[in-house]
Amino acid sequence: MVLWVFGYGSLIWKAGFRYEERLVGFINGYSRVFYQGSTDHRGTPDYPGRTVTLEPSHGEVCWGVAYKVSGEEDEQIALSYLEVREKQYDTKVYLDFFTDPNTTTPAVSGVMVYIGSPNKKLNPNYLGPASLEEIAEQIINAEGPSGPNRDYIFQLENALLEIGCEDKHVMDLANAVRKTLSEMKMDS
Template identity: 70%
Template sequence: MAMWVFGYGSLIWKAGFNFDERLTGSIKGSTDHRGTTEFPGRTVTLEPAEGEVCWGAAYKITKKEDQEIALTHLEVREKQYDKKAYVDFFTEPMAATPAVSGVMVYIASPDKKANVNYLGPASIEDIAKQIVRAEGPSGPNRDYLFQLEKALLQIGCKDEHVIGLANEVRRILSESKQPFA
């Protein structure tokens, strides 16, 4: 039996596990590890939001061994998320019928006790300043943001929030003469 995993954020461009098929599309009812304790990074976190859409990629994994390896990998990689959900995945924006049902996705609750990494909402300016400062074991937080912007555009998603945030980070970096993508 095949297992499907929905990837958003860096999972769009870097799955890190073997898969048999990759579809791009979205899940509905959602909005959109590069930092330190002192300067936490910002990454995409899904939260329930009626009428919203999150774009990404769904990965089909059929071999039992590949499924076990993928789950082990994801349990480490997505450890900051305190919940899993099984959702419908759509390849067409206006489709009423999902392309795949029962796609596993990692999500985070805004409960700071259950999810200590949840940073919560903030203005574009505040998020951008935080991203400029943050760097962790996976690299600079700004690299994550610029890669996310590029990956979303490559799958046909023009996310105004991500684009606006990337432009604000570029503005801050250009004012401080720091290198950026």
């Protein structure tokens, strides 16, 4: 048996488990959005950070990476690790993963994807949409055990650019964070 895991946030640059293969590609029908609250990694329960989740979006694609984990022991270790790391994401789906935008044949069928749903009963950390300025402000002020929330957005922006993806939402938000930080420096 083989496990495939799709990373569209911090998993792109930090898998945290042993894998046999890493493919750059995308899933269809979803957009990456900074709507998920993080009270365990990039924020605290009193001041949640913001991380990405996926939102169904007809006609959109979300680029990231898929990791192939082989062997029963490595699969169990990876799954145990991911269940802790991704515990604030309440939904797991299995989707087709593509590496070539010009084909309708997936490179991998059934890649596992963690999603933080907008259902507040199942996902109490869901923060939802807000203006770019509001999200940027929250990111600037949040910090958790994994470090400042601003590091997350800048690492995500860099990781996406390294795989050839210019995600408008991520880039606009990273620029808004940079602008606000620059203004804060000038004010002090």
